[in-house]
Amino acid sequence: MPNQPSPLLERLVNVPVIPVLEYHSVDDALHVSEALVAGGLPLLEITLRTPVALEAIQAVAKALPQAVVGAGTVLTVEQLHAVRDAGAQFAVSPGLTQKLADGAQGAGITLLPGVATASEAMAALESGFTFLKFFPAEAAGGVPMLKSLYGPLAQLKFCPTGGIDIVKAQHYLALPNVVCVGGSWVVPKDAVAAKDWGRIRKLAEEAARLCKG
Ligand code: 3PG
Numbered sequence: 001m002p003n004q005p006s007p008l009l010e011r012l013v014n015v016p017v018i019p020v021l022e023y024h025s026v027d028d029a030l031h032v033s034e035a036l037v038a039g040g041l042p043l044l045e046i047t048l049r050t051p052v053a054l055e056a057i058q059a060v061a062k063a064l065p066q067a068v069v070g071a072g073t074v075l076t077v078e079q080l081h082a083v084r085d086a087g088a089q090f091a092v093s094p095g096l097t098q099k100l101a102d103g104a105q106g107a108g109i110t111l112l113p114g115v116a117t118a119s120e121a122m123a124a125l126e127s128g129f130t131f132l133k134f135f136p137a138e139a140a141g142g143v144p145m146l147k148s149l150y151g152p153l154a155q156l157k158f159c160p161t162g163g164i165d166i167v168k169a170q171h172y173l174a175l176p177n178v179v180c181v182g183g184s185w186v187v188p189k190d191a192v193a194a195k196d197w198g199r200i201r202k203l204a205e206e207a208a209r210l211c212k213g
Helices: 006-011 027-040 051-065 077-086 098-107 118-126 142-150 167-171 188-191 199-206
Strands: 017-021 041-045 066-071 090-093 111-114 131-134 159-160 180-181
Touching: 006 111, 017 027, 017 066, 017 199, 027 041, 027 051, 027 199, 041 051, 051 066, 051 077, 066 077, 077 090, 077 098, 098 111, 111 118, 142 159, 142 167, 159 180, 167 180, 167 199, 188 199
Parallel strands: 017 041, 017 180, 041 066, 066 090, 090 111, 111 131, 131 159
Antiparallel strands: none
16 A cells, blocks of 8 residues: 555644543533633544543534544554544554554544554554554653654654653654654643633643644
8 A cells, every 4th residue: 555644644733732531421521622622732532441432522523623533542443433433533543453454444534553663663654654653652762762763764753642741742842753742631630520621721722832843
C-alpha cells in the first residue's frame, strides 16, 4: 500500500495537544468536551475504557460539531467499526497488529497506531502509516528516543502519549518529528469530580498556547 499523508495531520495544524479522556458519564463527557473545545483543543480522544465510552462518543460528536471526536484504546477491528458508527472521526490504538492495519483500511476511519520501537515504526510504515502515536512515551524513552528515531526514520511524524504534562509537552513539541502530544493532564480527576469545568477550560487554554517547534 502506498504511504498516504494522514488526514488527521491536516486537522492538527494549530492543535498542539489531544486530550486523552476517560469518561464515566455522558453528562461529564458533554461538559468536559465543551470546556476543552472552548479552551482551544478541538481534537478529543475518548478512550474505550468505560461502559459509557461509545455513548459518550456519540453524544459529544452530535452536540459539538466543531469538535473532532476520536476514539482511544481501540484494540480490535470490531471496535473500529463501532467507534466509526458512533461518530468518531479517528481511532487511536496503543499498538498495531496486522488485523488492525488491514481493518482500518476496510473500515474507512483514520487510525493513529501506537509504536514504541524502531522495528514497530518500520512495520507501521510498511502497513502505510506515517503518523504514529509514540506510546508509552515517557516509559519508552521519551524525548531522547524520538530524537534518535528522527535520524533513520525522518519521514515519520509522531504524537507522543503517556506520562506527559504541560512542561514535558514543550520539549516534545520542539522536536521536528512531533506534531502534537496526547495526555490526560488537561482533565484532572478531581476537577471532574468537583464539576469544575472552568478549571478544565483554563488547562485547555494553557495547553492550546503551547508552540510547535
Ligand atoms: C493513555 O492511553 O493512557 C495515554 O497514554 C494517557 O497517558 P497519561 O494519562 O499519562 O497522559
